[in-house]
Amino acid sequence: MGQVFEAQLIGTGLKIGIVVGRFNEFLTGKLLGGALDGLKRHGVSEEDIDVAWVPGAFEVPFIAKKMAETKTYDAIIGLGTVIRGSTSHYDYVCNEAAKGIASVGLSTGVPVIFGIVTTENIEQAIERSGTKSGNKGYDAAVSAIEMANLNRLF
Ligand SMILES: Nc1c(NC[C@H](O)[C@H](O)[C@H](O)CO)[nH]c(=O)[nH]c1=O
Numbered sequence: 001m002g003q004v005f006e007a008q009l010i011g012t013g014l015k016i017g018i019v020v021g022r023f024n025e026f027l028t029g030k031l032l033g034g035a036l037d038g039l040k041r042h043g044v045s046e047e048d049i050d051v052a053w054v055p056g057a058f059e060v061p062f063i064a065k066k067m068a069e070t071k072t073y074d075a076i077i078g079l080g081t082v083i084r085g086s087t088s089h090y091d092y093v094c095n096e097a098a099k100g101i102a103s104v105g106l107s108t109g110v111p112v113i114f115g116i117v118t119t120e121n122i123e124q125a126i127e128r129s130g131t132k133s134g135n136k137g138y139d140a141a142v143s144a145i146e147m148a149n150l151n152r153l154f
């Protein structure tokens with residue numbers, strides 16, 4: 001076997017950008033709280049975390065790209081909550097957010113984490129924002145630390 005690359009979950013010294021959608025703010029605020037908790041518990045200093053609010057999940061990739069292009073962040077976390085309504089709007093917002101986040105990471109070389117909750121209804125969103133299914137913001141923070149450290153190995 002060749003080398004095995006596996007990163008530590010140690011956030012000391014990492015600089016992290018967070019982009020969070022204001023749409024459904026009563027839930028995205030909880031995701032942001034979870035992300036901040038996850039980063040700080042793993043050693044990221046508060047002054048090394050920058051937060052940018054955008055109107056909704058659709059706009060997350062645009063500002064994530066701006067942040068990534070500064071080359072000052074070790075990883076960027078995109079947070080948002082998209083809840084299906086009665087039209088096709090949901091699909092457009094989710095698809096662009098997912099595609100955009102993936103594309104920013106690949107084009108800039110800075111890991112961008114997909115912390116967008118996409119649900120069929122509000123109950124599912126609440127469950128993933130700090131209640132029975134945990135907090136997807138916290139999970140995104142842990143992924144950001146892992147990817148930032150893994151990225152340094154290549
Ligand atoms: N319906 C949701 C949206 N919609 C707004 C879009 O994200 C965007 O801000 C608007 O179309 C202007 O470009 N955003 C969410 O984050 N969550 C939703 O459920």
Ligand SMILES: CC(=O)[C@@H](O)COP(=O)(O)O
Pocket residue numbers: 082083084085086087088089090091093
């Ligand atoms: C995901 C959304 O954009 C959603 O809030 C839109 O709801 P609707 O499809 O009922 O307009």
